[in-house]
Amino acid sequence: MKIIKVKDYEELSARAAEIVAELVQRKEDACLGLATGGTPLGMYRKLIEKHRLGEISFKNVSTFNLDEYCELEKTHPQSYHHYMRTNFFNHVDIEMDKVHLPEGDTADHEAAAQRYNQLLKEARIDLQVLGIGSNGHIGFNEPGTPFSQETFVVRLAEKTRNDNKRFFNSLEEVPEHAITMGINNILQAEAILLLASGKSKAEAIHKLIKGGMTEEFPASALKNHKNVTVIIDEEAASLL
Ligand code: PGA
Helix, strand or coil, X not given: CEEEEECCHHHHHHHHHHHHHHHHHHCCCCEEEECCCCCCHHHHHHHHHHHHCCCCCCCCCEEXXXXXXXCCCCCCCCCHHHHHHHHCHHHCCCCHHHEECCCCCXXXXXXXXXXXXXXXXXXXXXXXXXXXCCCCCECCECCCCCCCCCCEEXXXXXXXXXXXXXXXXXXXXXXXXXXXXCHHHHHCCCEEEEEECCHHHHHHHHHHXXXXXXXXXXXXXHHHCCCEEEEEEXXXXXXX
């Protein structure tokens, strides 16, 4: 794993955006694996800036998001469909028919997970962007998920629902299930870029970098991958 230590969130966002931009400039039809949550917001802002400056175009880029909550309509302010539109897609020249997220708002979640898995099998993700949960989850692969797992319907860990309640009015409103790429899908990406910022991620980053491989800590599966870059700020690196 290549570890890039930066000062703060601003610098982390800039470095992450540079890595994505460099790929899109080199390969105009790049396939990006995208993440939601608080961490990549700065990266998306920087990519939008680069697009406005004419440095990058997403016209031929395709994307696959890691996950989506079950039961939220696509227009729900906390759905990842809505997040991606408002924080990124609406501000760049990406073509929406090249954009993919799991369909969490369909009646049959299992079937939706299978459909997404099939799409992933037919795709080749050049760069997968990841955050990391404070419990070590990647996507919504919670502790105990087999490394061989493919796209599935997950029951979210209470820790995750608690971490994410800051985006909702109350814990009760946080969905209990999501559809997520499995760890095995994530490991198929050509390259992986994991971002972690802030003290709340310091313990997880310590485990990722210093610990062994165990299914109890999903991000440790990345140790099996040949091209992983981790960008961490000083606070996330504070236990190293
Ligand atoms: P965060 O989430 O970026 O909102 O901290 C990361 C994650 O849960 O993967």
